[in-house]
Amino acid sequence: MKKPDSLRAHLIATMPHLDRDPDKLLMFVDEGRILGTGTGTRSYEYQYTLNLILTNFGGNPDAVMVAVVDWLATNQPELLDNNERRRDAIQFEADILKEDLVDLSIKLPLTERVIARTVAGRWETEAISEPAPVESDWLAIFERKAAGG
Template sequence: MKKPTALRMHLIAAMPHLDRDPDKLLMFVDEGRILGTGTGTRSYEYQYTLNLILTNFGGNPDAVMVAVVDWLATNQPEQLDNNERRRDAIQFEADILSDDLVDLSIKLPLTERVIARQVEGRWETKAIDEPPSVETDWLTNFERRAAGG
């Protein structure tokens, strides 16, 4: 599974203080399962809920949420583009510790496709990137034109 690491790197780039204090960003894979393709191949899909937890977070929650939405737009676009999935795509809880500190838990339903094939008697696997979202591509082009680009 490579999406948890990719999201961690994205969040650190968006909020550099997490790199200085990495123990404040925890990640757990919950409710994981493997779904076979049903096609006779050995390829499969990971399906799981990624629970990311920011402990003793004193920043603006909007900074976290926009980073998560930005990452999802590229790495799990159907969670934002599909009306039925969008409703539950990002769930969160906050434990309010003080006036300016919270423990913030964000849950994301994620999938990762893996192609498996035998080469010279050994299994090789390759994680498959998400296809670009048609709606996201259109919106990006629209925003580029609106900005005069």
């Protein structure tokens, strides 16, 4: 599974304080399952909930949310684009520790496709990236949809 590491790198790049204190960023894969393709191949898809936890977070929660939404636009775009999926796609909980300090948990339903094939009698696997979005400006897409367009 590559998406947890990809999201971690994205969050550290967009929120530099996490690079200075990486122990404040925890990630857990919950409710994981493997879905076969039903095509007779050994390829499969990971399906899981990624639980991202920021401990003792004192920043603006909007900074975290926009970083997550930005990452999703490239790595799991149907969570933003599909009316049915986006309704419950990004779930969060916050434990308020003090007025300006929270433990923030964000849950994301993610998938990752894997192609499996035999080469010279040995199994090889290849993680398949999400297709590139047709329009790269996800904010323009979101705003247009919000406006009914």
